[in-house]
Amino acid sequence: MNLRTLAFRYLSRQRLKTMLIVISISLGAALLSASQVFLASIEKSNELSIQSVYGDVDLYVGYQLSIHDELRKPLTEEDLKNLESLTEVRQIGTIHYPYLGYEEEYEMWDDIYVGFNEEPLAYESTMVDIGEQTIPAEREVIVSRAYASIHDVAIGDNIDLLFPPGEKEQVKIVGYSNEDREDLSSVLLFQAEWLQSVTRKGPTMAMLQLDSHESKQSVHDQIVQMNPLLNVDLLEETNDLRENVGGLLPILTSINIAVIIVSGLLYRSIMEVMIQERNQQLAVLRLVGASKRNLLFLACIETLFVSIVSLFIGLVIGICTALMILSAPMTFADVMIVTTEIPWLSIGFYLLLYVASLFIFSVFPVYQASNVSPISTYQQSSSQLTLTRKRVRLFIVLLVCTLILSILSFVTTDVWLHVLSMFSIITLYFVCITHTLRFALRFVHAIIQPLRHSSVWTLAPLQLLRHLQKTKAIAMLLSACIILTTLGFTTLENLKQTSIDQLFSLNPADFRVTSYAYGNYALQNQGFSPELYDEITLQNDVSEPSNYFTTPFIGLTTNLPKTTWATEDVDGTAQVLAQIKGTDLHPYLEEARQGKTTINELDPFDVVITERTADALGYEIGDQINLKSIESDEEAFNYSFTVASIVSNHPFLSNEQFEPFDSFFMTPKQMDDHFAITQHSELLLSSANRQAEQQIHGTIESLQLENDVNVINRYAALEEFQEQYNERLYVLAFTIGIMIVLTMAGLFTSSMSTFQARLTELSILRSIGLFHKQLYRILLLEGALLTFISALMASVCSLWLSMHLTFSLQGSLSVLPVTELTIIIVLSPVLGILGFLLPTRWALRQNILKHLT
Template sequence: MNIMKLAWKFFVSKKSRAFFSILGVALGVMLLVISQILILTVERSNEYTLREKYGNYDMLVGYQTDKHHLTEDDITFINQIPGVKNSTPLLYPYIGEKMKIPEIAALPMYVGFKNDPLAKEHPFLNIDKGTFPKGNEVILPIRYLKSNHLEIGSEIELPFPPGNKQKVVISGTLKQNEKLENIAVFDYDWLSKVTSNKGKATVLMLKLEDGPSKEKINQMIKSKYPDIFIDNRTEMEKERENIGGLKPFVHTILISALAGSFLIVVSTLQMAILERKRELATLRLIGIKRYQLTLMVIFESMVIGLIGSTVGILLGIVLSFLSQRVVEQLMGFSLVGIVIPWKSLSLCAVSGIVITVLAGIIPGYLASKLPPIVAYKQNEPSLDKYSFLVRWLSPILLIASIAVSIFNYLYTKGPEWIYLLTGLGFLLSMFMGIPVILYLTVKLISFISKPFFGSEALLAGRNALRQMRKNIQIAGILMLAFVIGLTGYLLFSSIAIQAEKDIKTRYPMDYKLQATDSSLEPGFSKNLEEQMKQIEGISSISIPTALFGLTLNLDQNHIKNWNGQLFNINGKKQVHISLRAININEVTKFHSIKVLEGTIDQRALRNDGVIITKDLKKLGFQLGDYIQIGRYDEVMKGKNAGHRFKIVGIIDKMPVLPSDEYTAYTDQENLGKYFKINTIEQIQYNISNPSLSSVIQKKIDNLLNHPDFSNVILYDRQKELLTLHRQVQQRLFILLATVILTIFLGIIGLMNNMASSLRERSREFAVLRALGSRPNQVVRLALLEGVIISLAGGLIGIISGLVFGYHVLAGLEAKEYLFPWQIVLIELIISPLIGLAAAFIPSIWISRMNLIKTLYQE
């Protein structure tokens, strides 16, 4: 007997069921294809953005202190390491302690580059106008030129300790960028000569071959130079590998799509076996062997996989081209064009076929185990016939997971990975226990709906239980969709809420004007503050320039509480702190200040008083003590003993300056009187009248274009929030696509199940019609059955998703927890709608069947 030919006949005889199976496989393969095409396309496009943002090099090797440097022999050794393709040296002549040289501290940081292609990949060499500097030439930031009334071609005198000052010509400007505001670029050879660093390099930029791993190169460099600093550019690598954080979520789609396709094929082939029990029994009676029955089912699944994979690849390629604009909008940059990875697509096709064949092994094995006599019985296996794994292991694992999780939370306070482990255990127990949970849930829903639908609710529930084996896979698919949806939403929401709080903490108000001088005490004229006050619709706070100071009376017993740098002043250790003027009355209009001790009265500050943060208190300062503060450069030169201020208050932190930890706050008059500081470092403001927003921003832009304010840059908190919201939107879009796809697979499977189930019970429905039931009653009964099945699967998914989601948050040490009542409500509404959508067409078919013909069928 030709098994393959027989399998083909069985396949062709049930075209509708075969269509659903092929569609399920095609959707899974289609998602595989789309993901492979779009990931490669986005990676190619993202590479251009990364090169512009980070530069096209792989490693930085060198030192962050002036105590060590790379010699020519060191450079030669590193260049000879296998895998190093090219290198170029960088020189930072004033780094570490040398940065504190007074004549250098107020100037942009000197950096020396060689004039070669690799050096030009460094972000610091982002030249706007002009040419690469030669000897006695320099490239400076645009704002530095504007604030000093210079231009390209101007001559400027700069210090080069330990040597004398040198006159250099400005050969170009750097592009306007916050990171380049404090950089001065010189020719490497010339700079090393005038700073007495001939034959020395601070850092070496490396470009690696494609083959060798960074880890091996790291080990070789570290073994030779244990104290060397290596920047593996992990930020760039992470962004490249994850494509801006989207790659893991794309993989989630693939896993869910493949899992859904797998369950669809298993469900379909199981239904085929149940419907062909008599035919299979007859084949057994005429001598066909068990393994031949298994091969027949596997061959049928292979045909489904082959056709589905082919259709999926074609659909995936077409949809990839059609979705290009959507991807561009989500990613925020233009794609270089759709790239088709043919090798990966071949693997996708093979994967689709292999997974489908694997899905056919279970029904094939069940078919071979089917005794010929039992095959003529049409009853579904009862609940008590399910395996030990379902009846006992599932509840044991469920109870153990919950117990361990609660015990860890209340008593042991163990590592966070325990929550991830117990969450996975809970999810696995729910999945294994679907037969039992589905049985109990269907019973409960039937009982609750009885007052609304009468005996039809009980009858629909019994029909659903009769088809238990067919409905288990469908419940699993819906559970998968809802778990992904709830867990993903909980995770994204928690991260987004915390990130938004961090941004609002970093930027207490909507906008900030910040001085960008390279000096230790940057500032701009109060004239800008006065002109800002004349703009209608603005609420602002001015933050005067802070004193870059040193303590002069630090309690030596509390030095151990300081993790920063210590300065030896007159034989005693002192620390750097800031002394900043603040208008408490203005601050409290916008933010409350948490006072730990004393007062924050402005009059007390004006009378040589200061308030300190709780961090300064750790250095031994108490309420009522005097803190003596001097200007850094004057103290280092021994010119000034500073001034004493009385501590009148201790606060948690200053809300408008959350990052100022070791800071003392006084009145503006004191800074002007004792330290001659009368400039503004930043202005924070809100636009109180949104209708005037565009007009206000235009006025501010005009102010900033004035040469007097060339050292001021505008920060927009809204832009930061928009970037965050765009990232969240990208991930939610991926999440939504995953959930919709999985639900669609569930609808296909449930529709197939309902069609098969109603076909088996066609004579029962015919009897109902013969006894006087109207067609709409038959339709209502079939629809109610579909609703009960989908609602049961949805409830299981909601419970599993909530519990698993909270375990994931706990395992990731999330700071924000919320109950996603909107998502739960949506899923509760969607669950019965899925059943209605899946059962609608089969129910219409059964209501229009030929009554006489059906009753006379054997």
């Protein structure tokens, strides 16, 4: 008889366990395939969304890509040919941006001139959103509707535009850009060649479309080697969106790995049960000449049979389920799913990894059984594990080393030490689980010694010790489930806390009211009436801290101490754009770090700066700040102010997200006296009522300012983030449910096998006087005790791991899943009772006399 026939017969004889294996592996395979279909569909939909926003462009290349680039020269024909010759480049297009970096020199603050040629990539640029229209011809222009409204022009009109360093040119308006794109409001679109002829030589930069966005870094390296002076914009924001898909990719990857591990442990536990049931048959094979290699091949063939059937069932169920769910309109991870895709390559990879893990886990039980003497196995020697002194010493050494490494990582706060400590803890736990389980059971037995009169409490831990091999398999499976669940919760909670902290730091107030202006027109915006702040603050829902800021005065510093921070250097004088705003300084001066601490102490020419501005620009108390208005030299005004106080970096005063320039602060009266500015440009409002936005909008409408201001609600952003967090939590909860099902299958199979082997023992206990109810309680208590001890040990290990994970992510200990672990420990006996319930009923219904003879 060959090994294939023998393997098939073994599986056929143990139909119940084979069926459980098939169901369990099928569930894992279904989850793996469904997750890949789900992820691929999100990625495809996300890619379509990215292309709609950023265009189908992978790289921008040029000597000057921003105003901060010093080298201001156009791309040459040779540069373009070299870029086009790169193997990964599919096609290339050009952009002419004549006044990039020349805004001050030519006073081109208001409008952005940009030119494109009639080529496919021109329509993929983020600066071209013109629908069915084509790139304008010579002396033609496409403008935004906002531009047309401000300048009172329409399609077909001829307008005179200034093209420095040349003279004015007359151009014809031939179309409008997409009115939904506010960022294009100040963009004027021309034909590139004509724009070069009236401005300066170009093109300014090139657009590259690659064979695959994964080739970005490779192409970047080639460009740098080809010409180190060229700058390359890798569009990192699109990389983040593609790689993480809103943070879903690492979560699904972790879940897939968790499913593979738990399924592998389940398969190992069931295989151990099946191997122990046919120990005598394997011993006979050894006695008649079968080698260890033959037994290992036998296990592999069984795994192959089971895997083929299970993977086919799981693949069909997983793909069909995913396609059915995705057929309904839905949004996940901020991506509207508009298409479905079956990634056969990634599904095949994960299923191969799944099968490989099954083969690896299936070898352990057979290898252990093949190392036992066939004679002792056939004579049914005690299967109880023994702990040698050597193993105990190994356990103690590993424990001490892990403790030392853990303490060092907490003391040094080194991330890699935390990661190494986590690996060491997991290794210690699973390598030495037999020792910890035995010690725990002995400890429980020692505690219940005073209850010796109760046979239920006395026998349960002893029976678990006696069958420690099968007990260990269940404990490993349950522990893996708990540890993976805990790490998943800890990671999500850390990400949640970090994201909320970032959200609150970027939006320091609950509500932010700003002037409605776009692009460089914001520099000329007149703001809105101070009456709005007075009316809003009268509402009961608005509380402290709240504040207002006047329309800023923007100018150039002419005596900057730190010249390295300057953006321009004119006539040997370091200059940088800065702004002066008026606000209520009273709450900030009270906590001043240096200088004056009350408004009454401020002189008419005093200003207040934050610590961030002081560090960045180098100003100190008493320094003079010379500012020149940004008008032309003939119309410019010069101002001189004194640094009177340096205050702390209050979120309202020092927010880099919304402040393009460094800021100096005055009282509103000073702003009126020096610049005749009384209008407000920004309100920062605090409110405990999330519905206060309705009252704010009501006040805005009553003052007829709805077209002048914009309201930003921090609560809305928080709710959006909470929705994303809940989506990931649902995915984790679903995975936990799958792992619980797999754990229940392992408990059921292991307990059924154990009770089959113990039928003679149970019959003897009944024959010497134990009642049916007593045995029923003993067996159920074994399940409850086993899962409780396993959950307790795994929870301690999980808490230890969570501390290291939290510190490695620079999180707070407040996110440790203490509540979740407490719930797991409390509910774990229920899981054990449910897993042992049906096998217990089956065992106690067997004929006593049949098993005593």
